[in-house]
Amino acid sequence: MDTVTEIVTPILEAENFELVEVEFTKExxxxxxRVFIDKDGGIDLEDCAFVSERLSDALDAMDPDPIPQAYFLEISSPGAERPLKKEADxxxxxGAYVYVSFYQAVDGEKYYQGFxxxxxxxxxxxxxRIKTRExxxxxxxxxxxxxRLAVQF
Incomplete structure (x- = not known):
């Protein structure tokens, strides 16, 4: 998805939006x-529609097509459980409450949530917090x- 990242980055930077993640998946x-974007104050529907239109036009103009199969383009906010990918994330x-899962269990656990x-x-x-101890x-x-960020209950 490097090609999509290269195409969408200047579109986002011109609007002071941040690229959070690009994923291409079969369901x-x-x-x-799916392109997840963010900005200070959050993303709204108009922001998503704007980026969708610009990115769609840019992808359609490419020859050869970087994604030859049919697909649905979705632009959205990462939401409350935003992934942590980059150092800036x-x-x-x-200080935030986060969820972390592991490739190999740590102390018998496959994931932890904490600050x-x-x-x-x-x-x-x-x-x-493990039982009553921090x-x-x-x-x-x-x-x-x-x-990723996590919602604490």
Missing amino acids: GQSWFL YEKAI LQSFNEEQLVLKV KELTLDRKNIAHA
């Missing part, structure tokens, strides 16, 4: 190209399969 018989999430305390290139520190866990970033 049932249909393919979906982690930086903004310091992001700090991070660097190799590790992140998460404050979690504990700080230092997690190896190479073992993190998925990280």
